[in-house]
Amino acid sequence: MRLTLFAIPALLVLSACADGAGADDSATAAITVQVGADPEEAAVYRGLVSAYREAGGGEVDLVTVTRDDHLTRLSTAFASGAAPDVFLVNYRQYAPFVQRGAVRPIGPLLSAAGVDTADYYEEPLRAFTYDGELQCMPQNISSLVVYWNRGLFAQAGVPAPAADWTWDEFVATAKALTGGGVRGVGMDPSIVRMAPFVWSNGGAIVDDDAAPDHTTLHEPPARAALQAVVDLIGTGATPDKEQLAAQGLPERFMTGKVAMFLSSRVEVPALREQRGLDFDVAALPVMGEPASVLHSDAYCVAAESENSAAAARFVAYAVGRQGQTLTALGGRTVPSLRSVATSPAFLSPTRAPASSQVFLDAIPHLRHTPVTPSWPEVEDVIGTQLERAFTEGVPLDEVLAEIRAQADPLLRR
């Protein structure tokens, strides 16, 4: 205990029982699991935990907080030596935790718990491999897709998106759908939304994905992809700043004010609950080569956990057949376990979107953003700057120069 640091004599008396139960590294010791989730998603994880308990697992104290609060609470907990045994984190955010030595590489723990990583898709495993070791165990393999409103397409007499549609077809579709209070397409000004187009056009975000030294969005292929998006915005086929301030993109899609929008699997539960909304998903349009960007969360075990065996046992259950089926039925995740991803729990055509196969078809050309400790900050910089170009009409070259000036020093840090 760090008690000695705070040797306030009067308070020492109170602390006699502070140490609590000692380390109990049996596989059924009680563990704490923290996830950042909205209320409906939290209900799915509660279901997972009670199923684990019924299946003979140990006690799990599940802490669900909002996504905003998740990293705040984790950072405070790690800094003060009070980390949860297991936490769920996105691959774009886990590198700082690994760098600080907060994560215990999960590979050996999972082998001991009987998990064979060969049963899982490779791309998320690669994204969660750092310093040559699998750090955390991915639970999903989502990617960026186009959500489209079937009703609005029929109304405008526009054909459904083809599996291999080009960027030009995408722009023409967006324009054809625009009119009468409807805008064709909406996309957030962030690097996770733009990355697939940059890659599709033969460009790159950084010079070296494994050890990035500087950003490369200003180089011709990447710049051309971003310019194509700016041109699309210039046609008036996207909602403007005031409209987006009044109502967010998913809500505009729900209410038929935007006919298409780009997002990952995460929107599905909310869209399913909209009565009268007939929607489906389609692959991203292609500029050169097909490309999409990975969206994935993984279970990490805290380095300081005294119950790593029990933690690994829970993770093994959560990413195992039963656990993945439960979360897939919740609608939000694309399972990382191949056998569940190809099962009706995920693909069932009776529940929208009918074309969930699109997520699996994207897997061969999935890529991920660089995994490096400063990435969350780099992402913030790029997002802020892209927003200026997309919504405030700042010239693209000015914005790209600003990205180099601000993001490159972060990467080199």
Next chain:
Amino acid sequence: MTALSVVFLAPLAVMLLGSLQRPLQPPPNGLDLWPDPAEWANFATVSRFMPLGGLLLNSLLLVVVAVPVTVVVTSMAGLAIVTARGAPRRWLVAVSVLMLLVPAAALWVPRVVLLRGLGLADTPVTVALLALAGTTPFYVLLFALAYSRIPATLLEAATLEGMSPFAVWRRVALPLARPAAVAVAALSGLYYWSTFMDPLTLVSSPDNWPVALGLRNLTEMEAALYPVHLAAAVLVTAPAVLVFGLAQRSFFSSVERS
């Protein structure tokens, strides 16, 4: 005065009306105020997303413990500042102001380390321990300001009469600073009822969280369920409004009498 109260009551009215809207509808265009029909079931639905009863009890316990402690600690500290003379007095005021400038985020980690070390990091009243440090130096300065209006000769005379410092505080200073005490009680009561950042970082188990943090976790609810979120907000706000309604008479009378 009426116009002013309309401005302040409008958000409450929007919250109340919004909580009666039917959930799982498409988000309205603009402000769709009047619910038709009123969906009272939203209030029952709240308990599906958070254990409302338990969290409300935690919050009640927190306020009942933290507010009296805050008033006692800050009123004593304020008196210490006023009775000090010369350099120590300036020094105490300077320290209080300096402490006001420390950003809350800088205190999260030390607080968790300290409370965990003491084994006190996981109770419903963990957050109330902040009251032992007066909650915020602002309350201390508030008391110091109130006491500074009491003639110094009065406090000195009480001491010369042989009264202990405790008796001076209890029988002379505090009764004369009643409006400050009421104000600090009201402000700290509201603070402990509504804080979610402190329990988020300090309290380990969700079972021991106050209701404000439970409500905070509903903020990312999808748009179609907003009426349920607002119903929860009404249930969390109601006790505070109720207490203010009951206490306002004594609140204003204590201010007017001073």
